[in-house]
Amino acid sequence: MIHQRLKEAINQYSEELTALRRKLHSEPELSWQEENTTKFICEYLENLGIAFRRTEPTGVIAEIKGEKPGKTVALRGDMDALSVEQLNKELPYASKEDGKMHACGHDAHTAMLLIAAKALNEIKADLPGNVRLIFQPAEEVAEGAKALVEQGAVEGVDNVFGIHIWSQMPTHKVSCMPGPSFASADLFTVTFKGRGGHGAMPQDCIDAAIVASAFVMNVQPVISRTIDPQQPAVLTVGKMTVGTRFNVIAENAVIEGTVRCFDPSTRDHIEKQLTHYANQVAALYGATVKVEYIRGTQAVINDEYSANLVQKVAAETFGEDVLYQEKPTMGGEDFSFYLDKVPGSFALVGSGNPEKDTGWAHHHGRFNIDEDALATGAELYAQYAWVYLNE
Incomplete structure (x- = not known):
């Protein structure tokens, strides 16, 4: 079911994936101020030959067109940072901006989606359909998803999938349960x-x-x-x-x-x-x-078909023991605005590792991720798109 070339590509680009995340982490931009991040994403996609358009005032919507007819699946990654002072300044990739920090993992989401796009673009001759890539601004103020929906982010889309790095789960674990996920x-x-x-x-x-x-x-x-x-x-x-x-x-x-x-x-x-x-x-x-x-x-309510498909993809890609049943959280997520329009699901990828001090709560000044989780997220993005289009 999974595409072996995607697995090989994610592994091949693992060092680049970490470097992308560290660059983004060191250069945080707040909601609706993601000008440099938007420019960087556009340049990266342009180098890959992936068609894209900027959204207003920030953000990017791109599309990988498969060479076979089929459905369209959307993958979403958010990219804004928080007004939080970074406390773990000893990190070599610590924030360069006083009072601004990627304290929720959006830097990881953007990096994972870029590498997933790179891998998927290499197999577009095999793709039966299209992959929409949504690089979303302003999640932290619960405005970005709604704005991008209004700008056509999910027009013509059959299914939408998102990922959130989760420090309260062990590294590599994947949770995507049908029903309520975020309040x-x-x-x-x-x-x-x-x-x-x-x-x-x-x-x-x-x-x-x-x-x-x-x-x-x-x-x-x-x-x-x-x-x-x-x-x-x-x-x-x-x-x-x-x-x-x-x-x-x-x-x-x-x-x-x-x-x-x-x-x-x-x-x-x-x-x-x-x-x-x-x-x-x-x-x-x-x-x-x-x-x-x-x-x-809105509450994030995972579609049963989509959530079960995520579990199936994760188990086949990484092994049955990767599956984890994280309880719904009272945290909010504006991914809900996509689900109001299109069926889909939102998965959590664990990044908590006590040995690497990555168990701090999201939005804390010492928040960090176990970068070993980056490849898990990037491949889950890519393999989900591939499997969904082939269902």
């Missing part, structure tokens, strides 16, 4: 307005600090008491801004947080209940409130 990720802002005044005269005031605190302490029952306990959900208050001075009763309080879940009806219910709780708390204290609820990414 929907929403943002909310609750703004309470009371009546400020002197700290010595509370009788003349409506203390926004008290109102906001009451909301924070009482909103968790939205999760624990109003939804089915068999539907996982998280409501987190991450930021609270209130008051201006130690002896001034606060007039305003702003609370920011996130909601994560997998089920659409649960998502609707939490939004409604959060607004209800905010209004009731404000009324209790005589304050006013404004609630802004922003829907971010």
Whole structure:
């Protein structure tokens, strides 16, 4: 089922794969600022003779056209970095940009997809169909996938496949379970307005600090008491801004947080209940409130056929023991916007290795990957495309 030439090519280009990842890691660019990364990808694809077009304002969509008729499969790799200061500066490929770092593995995704493209391009005479290559910007702000879908990324595509390096899994392991993989990720802002005044005269005031605190302490029952306990959900208050001075009763309080879940009806219910709780708390204290609820990414739900195909491809490519059953995460991923349009799946490739200190959480300043996982990801991209087109 697998293509032996792809395996040989990935192995042949392993040193180049590592070098690509290290270059990208040392030159991180934030969401919607990936100008140099976009230029580098374009030059690389041009040298391979692969047709491509730039997307706006950053990003690249390319296509390898097989010489036999067939379907079109899309492979996606994201490429933006984070506003994180790199702490493991001793690495020879550490970030050259203060306060910017590839702390989530997108450098690896881009490098893996480039090498997969290189290998697939060499067998295009055998390909029964086409391989769409999506180099996506702005995943970290949950905007890039939606923007590229609007720019035609999955037009004419029959199936879409993505990979995320995963430091919480052992190196080389592959997980792609049917059903929920990543949760929907929403943002909310609750703004309470009371009546400020002197700290010595509370009788003349409506203390926004008290109102906001009451909301924070009482909103968790939205999760624990109003939804089915068999539907996982998280409501987190991450930021609270209130008051201006130690002896001034606060007039305003702003609370920011996130909601994560997998089920659409649960998502609707939490939004409604959060607004209800905010209004009731404000009324209790005589304050006013404004609630802004922003829907971010959808839940990533792996198509059963596609996820099972990933498992079959991984087992045949690397052996049965490579398969791993990672639990769904409450983390968000904008790969969901592709799955809204096209069936597909999203796989995790393990890169955690205690001996190489690569078990740090994603978004941590010491995040790093076991580079032995790069070849696993690159070949999984390539072999999945080959097998899907031959199904």
